[in-house]
Amino acid sequence: METYPEPIKEENTLESTLRPGSWQEYIGQDRVKKNIRIIITAAKQRREMPEHLLLYGNSGLGKTTLAYLIAKEMGASIRVTSGPSIERAGDLAAILTNLSPGDILFIDELHRLNKFCEEIIYPAMEDARLNLILGRGPMARTINLELPPFTLIGATTKIALLSPPLRNRFGATFQLNLYTQENIERIISRSAGILKVKTSPEATKTIAERSRSNPRIANRLLKRVRDFAQIEGKGVIDSDISKKALEFLEIDDFGLEPADRRIIETIIKKFEGGPVGIQALAAATSEEQDAILDIYEPYLMQLGFIERTPRGRTATKSAYQHLGVKYRGKQTLL
Numbered sequence: 037m038e039t040y041p042e043p044i045k046e047e048n049t050l051e052s053t054l055r056p057g058s059w060q061e062y063i064g065q066d067r068v069k070k071n072i073r074i075i076i077t078a079a080k081q082r083r084e085m086p087e088h089l090l091l092y093g094n095s096g097l098g099k100t101t102l103a104y105l106i107a108k109e110m111g112a113s114i115r116v117t118s119g120p121s122i123e124r125a126g127d128l129a130a131i132l133t134n135l136s137p138g139d140i141l142f143i144d145e146l147h148r149l150n151k152f153c154e155e156i157i158y159p160a161m162e163d164a165r166l167n168l169i170l171g172r173g174p175m176a177r178t179i180n181l182e183l184p185p186f187t188l189i190g191a192t193t194k195i196a197l198l199s200p201p202l203r204n205r206f207g208a209t210f211q212l213n214l215y216t217q218e219n220i221e222r223i224i225s226r227s228a229g230i231l232k233v234k235t236s237p238e239a240t241k242t243i244a245e246r247s248r249s250n251p252r253i254a255n256r257l258l259k260r261v262r263d264f265a266q267i268e269g270k271g272v273i274d275s276d277i278s279k280k281a282l283e284f285l286e287i288d289d290f291g292l293e294p295a296d297r298r299i300i301e302t303i304i305k306k307f308e309g310g311p312v313g314i315q316a317l318a319a320a321t322s323e324e325q326d327a328i329l330d331i332y333e334p335y336l337m338q339l340g341f342i343e344r345t346p347r348g349r350t351a352t353k354s355a356y357q358h359l360g361v362k363y364r365g366k367q368t369l370l
Contacts, residue, residue, distance in 0.1 A: 053230060054227050054230055054231075054255050055101050055104070056098075056101055056105070057105075057108075058105070058108075059073065059105060059109070061226070062098065062101060062102075062105060063215075063219050063222050063223050063226070063251075064098075064215045064216070064219040064223075064251075065097075065098060065102075065212055065213070065215075068091075068102070068210045068211075068212060069102075071208070071210065072089070072102065072106065072208075072210065073109070075087065075089075075207075075208060076106060076109050076110060079110075080110070084185075085110075085138065085185045085186060085187045086106070086110070086187050086207075087187070087206070087207025087208055088161055088187055088188040088189070088190070088205065088206045088207050089106070089187070089188075089189045089190070089206060089207065089208050089209075089210070090146075090189075090190045090191075090192070090195075090198075090203065090206040090208070090209040090210070091103070091189065091190070091191045091192075091209075091210055091212060092191070092192045092193065092194075092195040092209070092210075092211055092212070093193070093211055093212030093213065094193060094212075094214070094250065094334070095193055095252070096250045096251060096252025096253060097212040097213070097214070097215070097250065097251065097252075098212060098251060099144070099191035099212060100116075100142070100144060100191065102189075102212075103116075103140065103142040103189045103191065106140060106187075106189065107140040107142075110138070110140065110187075112138045112139055112140050112187075113136065113138075113139050113140070114139070114140040114141075114142055115131065115134075115135065115139060115140070115141050115142065116142045116144070117131060117141075117142070117143055117144070118143065118144040118145045118148070119143060119144070119145040119146050119147065119148035119149035119150075120145060120148045122143075122149060122150060122153055123150065124150070124152075124153075125150070125152050125153050125155075125156050127153075128153045128156050128157060129156060129166060132156075132157075132160055132166055132183055132186075133166065133181060133183070135183065135184055135186050136184060137184035137185055137186075138184070138185065138186070139184070139186045139187075140186070140187050140189060141186055141187070141188050141189070142188075142189045142190075142191070143188065143189070143190050143191070144191045145191070145192065145193070146190035146191060146192045146198065146202075147192045147193075147194045147195070147197035147198050149202075151199075154199060154201070154202055157188075157202070158201065158202075158205060160183055160188075161188055161205045161206075162205060164182065164183040164184070164185055164186070165180055165181065165182060165183060166180070166181040166182075166183055167179075167180055188206075190206065193330070194330075195209075214248075214249035214250065214338075215249045215250065215251060216249070217241075217244055217245070217249075220244040220247050220249060220250075220251065220254050221240050221241060221244045223251050223254055223255070224240050224243055224244055224247075224254050224255075224258055225240055227254075227255050227258055228240070228258060228262075228273070231258070231259070231262060233262045233265070233271070233272075233273060234271075234272045234273065235258075235272075235273040235274075235278075236272075236273065236274045236275055238274070238275035238278075239261075239273045239274055239275050239277065239278035242275060242278045242279060242282070243257050243258055243261060243278055243282070245289065245291070246282055246287050246288070246289065246290070246291040247291060248291045248335055253291075257282070257285075257287070258273075260281065260285060261273055261277065261278050261281040261282065264277060264280065264281035264284065265277045265281070268280070268281075290339060290358065291335075292358075295321075295323065295332060296332055296335070296336060297359070298321050298323075299317065299321055299323070299328065299332055299333075299336065299342075300336065300341055300342060300351055300355045300358075300359065301359060302317065302320045302321050303317065303342065303349060303350065303351040303355075304351045304355065304356060304359065304361055306320055307320075309350060309351045309356075310342075310345075310348055310349050310350030310351055311345050311347035311348035311349060311350045312348045312349055312350075313347075313348040313349075314328060314329065314348070314349070316348075317348075317349060333349075336355075339354070340352055340354050341354055341355035341358065342355060
């Protein structure tokens, strides 16, 4: 029996439960939702499949959820996989040839798709055709297989790593942005209702302020605060419980966790505020370079705590103030 790349599994059953199941439940990203719904409605009126769609943005902003909602709106089945799980061209060919007419194929982390697989997916996206080379050397021959009509939805956190030929084959590209404070509070309130836990408006605001404008982080913090309220409180998340729980989790008022603070502390204390190169910073903090670049640095830059310069990363005056360190230009007084 042939084996195919396994679909992406949900983090857990609870995460799946909190995932919005309709456009009305999907809070935020209004511009993206409106554009996608126009594309879907127009395609349904023409009795065609929607164009291939590319979604990009930070992790946790709702790319996978949008893919499921599109499939639901189209009344279509969705096949979910990821770039890293498609190791060989044969893996991708197996997925494509097993699609049914009208299916949605969702590929997460598209930027990690094997480059050899890209050559196969080009004609599949453009002409619903699969070109396969069988054999090697003088005995090699090419066969063309017709594919059923389908829509590919690609998701990536690093759109710059997608090759131009692959990007250009998508009919529409949408960027998912960070959420507003108001929308994060609405998401937390909705999730609290699903979890059947009572939260006060003050607690909801406190959790939202420390969620980095990210729904996934907001839901993660809500679940951890709920646990704390269950054990240390009376099962109700009020202002005091939320603050105590987040303090226990070492998440400060800006949503910074220990790893975030360690990075800016290292720049200030070990490198006198910088500049410091990414390799030296990774070695000094015992963090992977990719983790710093993809997870910690974007948010620290968004807060204005670090800056990138031609010579490396530097800590800003705001970072000194947040850590309670006196700022004197290049000098620090601890």
